[in-house]
Amino acid sequence: MHSVTAIVVAHDGARWLKETLAALPRQTRPLDRVVGVDNGSRDGSAKLLTEAFGSHNVLTMPRSTGFGEAVHEVLRRLPPAPGQEWVWLLHDDCAPDAGALQALLWAADHDPKAAILGPKLRDWLDRRVLLEMGVTVSRSGRRDTGLEPREYDQGQHDEIADVLSVSTAGMLIRRDVWDELSGLDTSLPLFRDDLDLCWRARAAGHRVLNVSDAVAWHAEASARRRRRISTSEEHPRRLDRRNGLFVLMANLPFGAFARSVLRNVFGSALRAVLFLLAKQPANALDEVAALGSVLGHPWRLLRARKARRNGRKQSWPAIRRKLTPPGAALRRLADMVQGFLAGTGPVDSAGRHHAAADTGEEDGDELLTDSGGVQRLLSSPGVVLCLILAAITVAAERTLLPGGLLGGGALVPVTGSAADLWRLYVEDHHAAGLGSGTWAPPYVAVLAGLSALALGKTWLVVGVLLLGCVPLAGFSAYAATKRMIPYTPARVWLAATYALLPVTTGAVAGGRLGTAIVIVLLPVYAALAIRVMAGSSRAAWGFGLLLAVGTAFVPLVYVLVAVLGGLAAVSFGGIRRGVTRSIAIGLGTPIVLLFPWLVQIAQEPGRILLESGLHDPRLSDPRLAAESLLMLSPGGPGVPPVWATAGLVAVALAALLLRRHQMVVAIGWGVMLFGLLVAIVVSRITVHVGGAIGEATGGAVPVWPGVPLAFAATGLLVAAAHPAHRITEFRAARGLRRLGAMLIVVVAFATPLAAAGLWVVRGADGPLRHDVADPVPLLAAVESAPGEGTLLLRARDGEVGYTLLRGRGPLIGESDLEPPGEASARFGAAVAGLASGRGGEYARTLASSGVRFVSVPAPVDPALQRALDSEPALARRSLSEAGGLWRMSGQVTVPPPAASGSALHRGWLWAQGALLVLVLVLASPGARTTDPDGDYTDAPAEEGPRGRRRARDDKGRNDKGRDDRARGDRGREGGRRGRGGEDRGGDDRGREETVPA
């Protein structure tokens, strides 16, 4: 018959040992032999063991002994017992229920092949919480219990289950099997030794059962770091990860092993990057080091694989079914990303056995973090609004059906890929045109980055940002006002009105990419500014980064924000701690990130008022009427009539009459008046720029007051929408008030409806078109040698505009490069001479600048055509409706590429990149500063179940975190909160302790 030897291994476990030892005599199936091992405890565990078992039954081992070693030592000394001998392994923190052994043996009786049996493990403190019912492992080496976090045991999993492995806590193993398998692998002193043993047992043809009728309570003291461990110098997290990988790779058959290596190399790299982003460099290091440690000792791995060769392949099909399904890895990755976005940091459970509930606060934008499926998405008013705005956009932009390149107004025809933009940004000397030595403006880098995200398709990025500006602005305004305006209909109204402002439609029609981006970013600025005002430095970094992006496109944004920020610092700086610092971060980041470019801008103050792209005087109204400005209409192409926004102003004025919320309304109106003042001032200024047709007026371009008016509109909208929930009160009232409420609603919604209607009727195009031909004719592109250029001439309003293109159309940003002064003056004179048709050496001058073709796009000016025809050095290649093309005969000198390699520029680019990464890391969500592990830290080792109290506590917490729970099982592996990273210090490591896991 059966003979059972219980082995209790203790190590500094006096807190739990008493209860464990008390549980042994209570077993309904009495134990035949009991042996205690004390691994050099310092807290009197040895005394407790001696008291319970007698001194001859207690073995004392050194402090650095591992669990497996201790068991080996006991069994080496213990003579075999008669009959079928079983060994029952118990940790000092694992108290079996009275009927546990009986149930285990009963199960063993019914399954002769069962060699290893384990009880159902429940939590030590919260006695009804399930910990384990068999453990499996994923293909990436992660431990998986298959249980929900904090799942209560209601018997829902009860059965005798054939599992991959069971924990060594309460493991009942046949002694002959132990001997056959040579027991626990002593090279795995901690973590996963159980998995390894069970895997080997299964490979040898035995069965591993989890018996749910047998219950044991387990404190998981070392895994939860309730006590120091140090059979190894390494951190438990890294140790756990390494052992997990090692066991997996040692036990897999070859094919699966090779796949596993690949999978883990990529997986670990990805996880390490995510950890880095989440500002948990220690975790990232552990992740990489663990993999490195496994793969870095190939001989050890080979030895282990050799030792496990027998039966590995034959048992694989059965074991494979027990592994976590492959989809789980993806789901975990998704959870990780989701958690990152939600600001809780990557959820990861390495080093922890227990699945902890996610107590992260409800954070961020519900739309961003919510993955609740299509239905939930569609029921969100923000998404519906966005879809409606998208439909309006499509209807209005029907006139912009693609037939060529997108361009017009301030936008050069969009050509080139992300790589071209990137090259433009990093190169010291630009070959475009006559060459230029100026550094490319930083918005080129922003566009290059976005294009890279769009797989290099710049046209896609520009198209989405510019043409999709209206729905994007609506979405951004809706999402950003979540905390500002609790009343959803008001938010919808605000978002729709904001998205359809005259500035927005004007920006689309005028091809003003910069303004379009700023309009999308402006609500985000407002939302972040509120958090900056609360002193959040992470929000301040994010604010600074986004402000830098906006400033790169439209420098005026920075001035506006800086003035408001300065005012806010003066008003709130003294009230809340850290506000001044946050504001300084927010306003300082753009200056640091854009430094050399800002210096350039500051040297020509007029450029502060301009935005990225082409500067065409026809895009703005030099005599903008006063009523247009007051009605937030910036003039230029694509703006609706002045009265379209009257409703908005009227509603905002009405908001002033409310007694409550006067503070917000006053601030909103203050922003409005400030923005309006700036708009009036800038709209009266003309800036002299080179490169604009309009030389008659000295190249003066009237400033377009779009961005200040967008600012003003933002203030006005907040002022109007914030107290809007009182409409419901009024509507509930009777008589005049009710009538007034209805009137206000009608007037308020008149603005977005009128704007949308007018936009759809008039169409979205202005100067912006989607059928611009490639500026370099195909023939010229084909026949030009590399470096040879095409001179593009266009006679307009009595003057001849020209640009020199080298083999391709201009990239976005190339128009902002400074041409070399003297060379371009000489070139300009030569072009004028050529266009006059007076003969002479002008054509030769052009040829010496690398002009191979002269192209005149339609409509071809007859005088210009005659002049070009009369030039002997030019041979006409074609002349048609589409334009004319002349080829320079004879020698064409391609200017040699200028020597590159300005150390200063290169150094700055690296510095800028490093600063950007730093700001990104500081701004991105990651580590929390609160300690979510509080439950266990100070929990006293009380005896007896205290499930009720714990359950109560949990209930409160669960209600709070309901949303997170609803997101699914992302906490399955246990949520490791940020403290995990920082917490682990040197003191964790050096101490030598041994602990049963």
Added chain:
Amino acid sequence: MRRLIENRFGLLALVLIAMGALFGVAFVSRPAPVTQARPQAVRAPVESVTAVCPAPAGSRVSVVTPPGAGGPGSATLSAIAAPDAKAADKKAGEDPGEKDAVIDRPGLLWQREIASGGGPLMVDGTGSMAAGLESAQTARETSGAQRGLAGVRCVEPGADTWFVGPGPAAAEMTLYLANPDSAPADITFMVYSGEGPVLSERGNGAVVKPGGHRVIRLRDLAPSPLIMALRVSTRSGRVAAAVKAVLGEGRGADWLPVAAAPATRVVVPGIPGTAGKRELYVAAPGETDTVVRIKAVLEDGSYALKNKETIEVPAGSTASLDLSTGIGGQPAALVLESDVPIVAGLKITGTGARQDVAFTAGADSIDLGSVVADAQATGGKQVSRLVLSAPFAPATVEVRLLPAKGEAPAPVEVKLAAAHTQEIRLTPRGSKDAFSVVVRPLPGSGQVYGGRVLDEATKEGQLVTAQPLAVGRIWALVPPAVDAPGVVLP
């Protein structure tokens, strides 16, 4: 203050006051409307001119540059050759060929009889000799099929040239092509006959290599048209084209002048006041039939001709109309207006037993002045007339004669009333020397059109040749050129 803010209407009042103030600021600061001055092109002397005299053998070649431009400069008259070949010649140290003549005195007419035999000549002027360089060839035959005065401007190579006149069935029409450029010229011909466009079976193209020239009999292209408009255009490169019409023994011969490119309003100037037949040719090269309204600008005003108010021109074809009874014997210009672009030309027939013909054609107004190289040959047997018209607005024109030698006489100012034509007989006092004419509208003048007619009375009949005044290559308008990346946008 505090009460004001806490009052329900206080904040509203404050905001309204602020809005009012901002409105006031915006209203007051609104700039006055500025009328954008159209940028003025700068007048600059032409720096180089190349012209080709199509067949100067046996003719008198006249070359002149009006005085004015300073600095060095010279013009060369040489056999046609590609610029590269010429440069190579110079490099080799060879003398410029014997035929090469170097002319370097602006303001004086250079005239020479060219021996028969030999191809086209090229006039190449640079520097001070370029601004207004004008050259012409005039042949005088007193017998044979070629009897008559036949003169033509030496033309600059171009990409698109129009001729309007009799067809190959009515006259021996010869097309002279020359390419003085360094790129080959790929030429296409298009003939618009009285019956419509003629598609030649033998192909309607030719390639003239750099420095090369070709002579093409139009009969080979289109044998049947009695009247025609000919378009010589190049797909690539440029070509100097000229057409000679020989109507046959006793019926005269002359060159067709280059007609102005198709336009909806064409002025045919330079019709002399001598007697003889006048036949108008109008072609509508487009794809729409049209009715062309004809108005004559005569010495006593401008009016439509009785029974000849309009002429119908079918699409893609040429029509003719005899205007002898309308404008015969009076100096005139014709203003033709149509809804579609047209080109026009006119045949002038001299009087006498043996006739001679001359041709004029639609021309551009001479805004920047015009030069006629060959106004009168030495000896003074020929009579030179200038027919000037101001069809739309009054104009004042300065006429200056440039003699072959000696002092130039003082310029004469001619006042032209609106819608009137004036004929001026060019006779320098006391001199029988050859001279050239420079015609320059004075500032403030309306559009001026004109022509020069040269005739000589002989016993057998009058010899005549004519040429419409072409815009002189004196000045070029240099437009302001702006480096504008925005030109990539339509």
